[in-house]
Amino acid sequence: MISAAKTAAAIHAGKAKAAHLAEQALADIAARDATCNAFTEVTAARARAEAAAVDAAIAAGRDPGPLAGVPYAVKNLFDLEGITTLAGSIIEKGRPAASRDAFLVRKLKAAGAVCLGALNMDEYAYGFTTENSHYGPSRNPHDTTRMAGGSSGGSAAAVAAGMVPLSLGSDTNGSIRVPSSLCGIFGIKPTYGRLSRSGSYLFAGSFDHLGPFARDVADLALAYDALQGADAEDPAQQWRPVEPVSGLLGAGTTGLRIAVAGGHFARNGHAEAFAAVQVVARALGATARVEIPEAGRGRAAAFLITMAEGGNLHMPDLRTRPDDFDPMTRDRFLAGALLPAHWLQQAQRVRAAYRAAALKVFDEVDVVITPATPYVAPPIGQEMIEVDGERIPVRPNLGVFTQPISCIGLPALVVPLADPGAAGAPNGLPIGVQLVGAPWKEQTLFRVAAALERAGVAASPAIPR
Amino acid sequence: MSTEFDAEAYAKAAAAAVGLPLEPRHLPGVAFNLKLAARMAAVVEGMPVTPADEAAPVYVAGREMPKGSGA
Numbered sequence: 001m002i003s004a005a006k007t008a009a010a011i012h013a014g015k016a017k018a019a020h021l022a023e024q025a026l027a028d029i030a031a032r033d034a035t036c037n038a039f040t041e042v043t044a045a046r047a048r049a050e051a052a053a054v055d056a057a058i059a060a061g062r063d064p065g066p067l068a069g070v071p072y073a074v075k076n077l078f079d080l081e082g083i084t085t086l087a088g089s090i091i092e093k094g095r096p097a098a099s100r101d102a103f104l105v106r107k108l109k110a111a112g113a114v115c116l117g118a119l120n121m122d123e124y125a126y127g128f129t130t131e132n133s134h135y136g137p138s139r140n141p142h143d144t145t146r147m148a149g150g151s152s153g154g155s156a157a158a159v160a161a162g163m164v165p166l167s168l169g170s171d172t173n174g175s176i177r178v179p180s181s182l183c184g185i186f187g188i189k190p191t192y193g194r195l196s197r198s199g200s201y202l203f204a205g206s207f208d209h210l211g212p213f214a215r216d217v218a219d220l221a222l223a224y225d226a227l228q229g230a231d232a233e234d235p236a237q238q239w240r241p242v243e244p245v246s247g248l249l250g251a252g253t254t255g256l257r258i259a260v261a262g263g264h265f266a267r268n269g270h271a272e273a274f275a276a277v278q279v280v281a282r283a284l285g286a287t288a289r290v291e292i293p294e295a296g297r298g299r300a301a302a303f304l305i306t307m308a309e310g311g312n313l314h315m316p317d318l319r320t321r322p323d324d325f326d327p328m329t330r331d332r333f334l335a336g337a338l339l340p341a342h343w344l345q346q347a348q349r350v351r352a353a354y355r356a357a358a359l360k361v362f363d364e365v366d367v368v369i370t371p372a373t374p375y376v377a378p379p380i381g382q383e384m385i386e387v388d389g390e391r392i393p394v395r396p397n398l399g400v401f402t403q404p405i406s407c408i409g410l411p412a413l414v415v416p417l418a419d420p421g422a423a424g425a426p427n428g429l430p431i432g433v434q435l436v437g438a439p440w441k442e443q444t445l446f447r448v449a450a451a452l453e454r455a456g457v458a459a460s461p462a463i464p465r
Numbered sequence: 466m467s468t469e470f471d472a473e474a475y476a477k478a479a480a481a482a483v484g485l486p487l488e489p490r491h492l493p494g495v496a497f498n499l500k501l502a503a504r505m506a507a508v509v510e511g512m513p514v515t516p517a518d519e520a521a522p523v524y525v526a527g528r529e530m531p532k533g534s535g536a
Contacts, residue, residue: 206522230530239530300508307502319485331494334487335502338479338495343506348520350509355521 001028001162004070004219008112011054011069018051018058018069022114025071029116029163036139036148038158040076041083042117047071050114057112065112067226072166075155076118077125077201078102078210087201088123088151090134091317091324102199103231104168104210111226116164119154123326125170125203126310126333127151128178128398129380133326137380140183141463142430146377149179149398151203152213156183159213160430161463166214166223170200172207173302174402177434180213180414181372184430184461186220186449187213189402191439192409193238196231204309205236207302207406215460217450220413221246224442245443249450256444259288261370261436264295267388268400269374272431275423277369280415280433283457284448290361290368295404298354301347302407308344311336355408362438367448369433371401372414376429405436412436413445415452418459430461470503472496 002010010016026044033039057064074080077087079098086092101109109115120138122130130138130153138153140146141161148157152169156179159167169176171189180187188211195210202208212223225244231237260281266274281287311333317324318334325333361368374387378394385394405412414432421428437445452458473496480487487495 232530239528294512297508297512300505303505304502304509307498315483315485322488322491331491332498334485334491334495335476335498337483337485338476338499339502340479340506343502343509345520346506346514347509348522349514349518350512351521353512353514353518 001165003216004067004165004214004222007070007165008066008068011058011064014058016069018054018114019048021069022047022051022071025116025164032161032163035144036141036157036161037136038119038138038154038161038163039073039117040086040120040135040154043080043083043115047114047116050109054112054114065110066222067108068112070113070166071116071164072108072113072168073115073117073119073158073164074105074168075121075152075170077121077170078105078168079199080105080115080118083118085201087125088121088132088135091321100199103196103233104227105199107227107229113166119158119167121154122151123329124310124314125151125172125175126329127395128174129395130154131328131380133328139380140377142184142461143377143427145379147182147380149182149377151175153179155213156180156185156187159215160185160460165219166212168210168212171209171211171406172203173306173406174399176211176213177372177402177412177414178398180416181432182377182430184416184420184432185213185215186217186413186415186460187211188220188224188413188442188445189406189411190442191411193236194442195227196234196237198231198233202313204306206305206309209406217249217446217453218246221249221446240440243443245446248443248447251447253284253448253451256367256448257365258284258286258367258369258448259290259365260286261292261368262289263291264404265292265370265401268397269371269387272376272420272423272425273371273374276417276420276431276433277371279417279423279457280452281369283452283455286369288365290365292361292368292404293357294354297350298404298407299400301351301354302403304339304343304347305351307332307336308339311338351407358408359438366437366441366444368436370436372432372434373398374400376425376431401434405434410436410439411442411445413449415449415458416460418456418461420461470500472499475499
């Protein structure tokens with residue numbers, strides 16, 4: 001699978017046909033998806049129609065857009081017209097088909113991209129592993145006995161396996177960043193309120209973000225640029241000017257103040273997570289250390305608010321058909337529906353106080369480097385893991401470094417280490433690093449990610465065949 | 466807080482209050498998650514806040530889309 005940028009260039013130059021590329025991608029998915037179980041639906045007819053429209057535009061001398069003929073797929077919580085939006089559940093299977101594409105899908109279509117299907121996820125996005133009991137676990141393309149991460153596990157696996165160069169996912173507490181790290185690809189969770197979420201199935205609206213995955217920075221930037229735009233239908237979106245990043249990838253890091261996060265972000269994980277941070281810090285010449293104060297409390301606040309919002313959202317089905325939920329999520333939703341109001345209100349006040357404290361960090365630095373995940377992909381089914389001398393549940397701890405960041409809506413871009421084995425990652429499995437910026441400073445994060453890629457430090461590792 | 470919290474008793478009472486039928490077979494898992502939430506609540510409670518610390522969500526009465534916002 002060639003990159004999105006090269007695909008679009010070939011289409012524009014008349015050197016490739018979108019219809020041909022779509023057929024190749026469909027055949028590839030048919031041949032290889034069984035190994036990682038990324039797709040829950042392949043939209044072949046739609047892909048053929050969209051590809052034909054791109055080829056017709058080229059033939060007529062019109063510009064089909066910056067993503068002309070680029071295959072992509074979306075987490076199955078995005079509305080795709082004519083298909084029921086599953087959000088990883090069987091409960092939603094009985095609902096009517098979506099009458100319209102989600103806003104971001106409409107954006108990609110307008111940019112000329114070709115939608116190949118819908119992707120597996122944790123039920124209702126409540127998980128970090130995509131061990132979905134209804135549709136089976138998505139498997140990590142680097143080792144199919146291991147988790148792909150979640151909740152956007154299908155989105156990450158499809159890109160890491162090379163079945164599509166781009167995909168979309170959602171991130172409430174880490175669901176783009178965790179699978180990016182475990183599958184060794186690039187992913188961005190933009191600032192809260194940057195990209196419209198209308199037409200996607202929410203999980204916890206206070207924290208829900210959407211964003212793209214890709215195997216290189218240029219492709220991630222192309223997608224991110226295409227996805228921007230104001231939408232009156234998302235009440236949380238901040239209507240800002242489009243701030244494209246693709247033209248800034250060569251800008252370098254001169255003048256940027258970059259530091260490594262200490263405190264919460266220097267414990268709670270295995271050695272490879274911190275070694276990965278050091279590799280990136282060395283490449284950037286980042287020797288300063290900063291502390292994001294109260295990050296642990298921010299994580300706890302996010303935990304409670306997420307649980308309560310999720311429980312409230314699903315109350316009608318929890319009341320009438322609890323056994324139709326995935327056992328992996330059901331008891332958390334039930335418990336979330338019962339939390340005392342005091343815990344929630346206190347969590348919301350702590351969230352604001354933590355934000356005020358954390359934003360002061362960005363008076364001193366532009367980018368903070370943290371681990372993305374506390375360890376490489378665990379085996380599917382693993383329950384517990386030892387961290388800092390303590391046996392703890394492996395799944396919730398996957399979000400220990402991402403949850404404090406999404407709690408306050410900071411933009412964060414995960415870059416995969418090009419050579420995770422050299423950083424001590426067990427079995428050379430992928431691991432990423434999280435670049436965190438001040439609100440609305442995605443451009444800075446893309447500059448840093450591109451510099452790391454040019455230095456050979458960040459890249460999507462090849463899949464063993 | 467978490468050591469004194471009778472999560473199963475709380476779950477039954479709170480479920481009745483909000484009209485959520487709770488199957489006995491789901492109770493252990495619900496109680497486990499409530500205890501986990503109680504531990505998180507204790508972490509949150511440990512941060513001093515003052516009456517001036519408002520909650521994060523701020524209600525907005527209405528919005529107007531500015532020109533140039535990419536619509």
